[in-house]
Amino acid sequence: MSSASPVPTLRDLESWSFPGTALAVFGHPIGHSLSPPMHNAALADLARDDARFASWKYFRFEIHPDELPQALELAHAKNFHGINLTVPHKVIAFDRVAEIDPAARPVGAVNTLRRTGANWHGFNTDGYGLNTAVHETLGCQLAGSHIVLLGAGGAARGAAVECLQRRCASLWIANRTPENLAALLARLAPLAAGIPLHGFAPDEPPAKLPSGALVINATSAGLRVDDPSPLDLATLSRPAAVFDMIYNPARTPLLRQAESLSIPCANGLSMLVHQGAKSLEIWSGIPAARTAPAMQAAARAALGA
Ligand code: NDP
Numbered sequence: 001m002s003s004a005s006p007v008p009t010l011r012d013l014e015s016w017s018f019p020g021t022a023l024a025v026f027g028h029p030i031g032h033s034l035s036p037p038m039h040n041a042a043l044a045d046l047a048r049d050d051a052r053f054a055s056w057k058y059f060r061f062e063i064h065p066d067e068l069p070q071a072l073e074l075a076h077a078k079n080f081h082g083i084n085l086t087v088p089h090k091v092i093a094f095d096r097v098a099e100i101d102p103a104a105r106p107v108g109a110v111n112t113l114r115r116t117g118a119n120w121h122g123f124n125t126d127g128y129g130l131n132t133a134v135h136e137t138l139g140c141q142l143a144g145s146h147i148v149l150l151g152a153g154g155a156a157r158g159a160a161v162e163c164l165q166r167r168c169a170s171l172w173i174a175n176r177t178p179e180n181l182a183a184l185l186a187r188l189a190p191l192a193a194g195i196p197l198h199g200f201a202p203d204e205p206p207a208k209l210p211s212g213a214l215v216i217n218a219t220s221a222g223l224r225v226d227d228p229s230p231l232d233l234a235t236l237s238r239p240a241a242v243f244d245m246i247y248n249p250a251r252t253p254l255l256r257q258a259e260s261l262s263i264p265c266a267n268g269l270s271m272l273v274h275q276g277a278k279s280l281e282i283w284s285g286i287p288a289a290r291t292a293p294a295m296q297a298a299a300r301a302a303l304g305a
Contacts, residue, residue, distance in 0.1 A: 007031050007062045010071055016078045020055030023283060026063040026071055027086035034299045035084055036060050038276050041298030042291035046284070053284070056081075068092055072113075072120060082283035083113040083120070084276075090124075090154060097122040106161045106191055109154055112279040123282055126155070127162030129275030130245075132288075134214065136274075137266035138241040142166040146210040148239070149173045150202065150230045151218035152180040155245055159218050160188050170196040172209055174231060176219070202231045211237035215258075217244040222252030229253035239263055247272055248303060273299055 007030060016022075025035045039058035046053040063071045068089055075083055085093050090109035094100065097110065098119035104110050110122030134140040143166040149159055152175035163171050171192075175181035181199045188197060200206050213236070221230040223246055231254065233239060242258040245268035251259075258265035273296045277288035 007060060009062050010064075010067045010074070013061060013071060013074045013078065016074070018057065018059075018078075020057055022057060022059060022078070022080045023082045023084075024059040024061055024075065024080055025084040025086060026061050026068065026075075026089055028062060028064050028088060030060050030062045030086065033060055033086065034272060034302050035086075035276060037298045037302045038273065038295040039280060042277070042280055042294040045294040046286060046291065056284075063089070065089065065092055069096055072096060076115065076120065079115075081115050082279070084279055085111050085113065087154075093122065103127070103165070106165075107158045109158060111275065112282055114282055123279075124158060125275040125278035125282070126158045126271070127165070128278045128288075129271040129273075130159055130162055130216070130243075131166060132274040133266070133268070133270035134216075134241075134243050137270050138214070138243060138264050140214050140241050140243075142168050142214075144169055145240075146170045146213040147172065148209065148213045148215045148231075148236065149218060150216065151175055151220075152177070152184040153218070153220070156218035157184060157187070159216055159245075160184065161191060164188065164191045164193075164195055164197075168195060170210060171198070172206075172213070173197075173199050174202040174205070175199070176202060176221075176230070205231075205235045209236060212240045215239045215242045217242070217246065217252070217254050220246070222246045222249070222254055225249070227253065229257060233257050233261055233263065241265060243271075244268060245271060250303070269299060269303075270296070 043053050043056045099121040101123040104124035107124050112123040113120040142163050147163050147168045185199045219230045221227045242265040247267045247269040255265050277292040280291050281288040
């Protein structure tokens with residue numbers, strides 16, 4: 001399905017019928033999601049070796065937040081095998097699915113649903129995507145690293161939980177709005193279990209910030225061309241690497257500064273790919289590492305990279 005074709009809505013879901021195994025992503029907005037081309041490329045690749053996958057197809061639906069409960073019920077009734085959730089549904093769905101994977105509970109958000117007999121089982125694959133991406137693109141590990149995390153929204157919360165669950169050496173979180181930072185730190189405190197956890201204002205990095213930290217941008221600063229950088233990297237003591245979750249545009253002001261300072265850096269495309277491959281593993285049982293290359297190629301093609 002090309003991104004130029006009309007985007008199906010709740011109304012289309014009401015009259016939906018598909019003879020094969022249907023997967024879908026729900027979002028608002030959803031028009032530019034890379035998930036359909038990524039998953040359909042991976043399914044076509046799998047179908048070459050295993051005819052079972054020839055009847056699998058991944059769709060997208062524009063679903064308003066008010067419509068989500070009805071959309072989840074309908075998708076179950078229409079036999080969808082799995083659903084991805086993107087902005088703003090990850091948190092809304094958390095309280096609406098019957099079963100939540102234990103690793104997703106502290107995040108309070110789900111991005112992957114697998115059909116069960118009566119309802120849905122929720123998972124969150126963003127943390128896996130982040131961990132795999134920083135390793136693949138930068139040779140970094142969240143485990144044992146000092147992490148400087150930028151942002152206090154949904155993506156930052158997921159990243160922070162992943163860093164703490166993987167036992168990072170310390171976690172330093174910066175955010176523009178102090179109240180949002182304080183709320184995130186309060187939520188994370190019970191998970192820290194001895195790991196140093198600190199917050200700071202982006203324009204006042206504390207002198208005691210460890211050198212050699214992995215900087216992760218989980219703010220949306222950089223999505224628009226005129227956005228400011230969320231942090232001046234020159235104020236940090238020699239970061240080891242910079243990972244920006246944003247992938248479109250491919251080079252944000254933060255990444256451009258990292259390049260100018262010769263700090264290894266990567267954008268969020270790899271994270272997108274690996275969270276997607278993990279979702280497909282949850283639905284199909286096929287290891288994420290098997291489908292990630294086809295997803296990566298499709299995502300790059302869709303972005304025109
Ligand atoms: P939210 O809206 O929940 O949070 C946005 C965050 O960005 C807040 O911390 C906000 O700070 C901060 N922010 C927004 N604008 C600015 C600015 N101009 N300067 C400084 N800080 C700013 O968004 P999400 O957490 O859902 O997503 C954040 C980013 O992560 C998005 O760009 C998204 O595309 C990306 N992402 C990428 C993924 C991938 O697979 N690669 C997966 C998930 C997300 P404040 O509290 O002050 O408002």
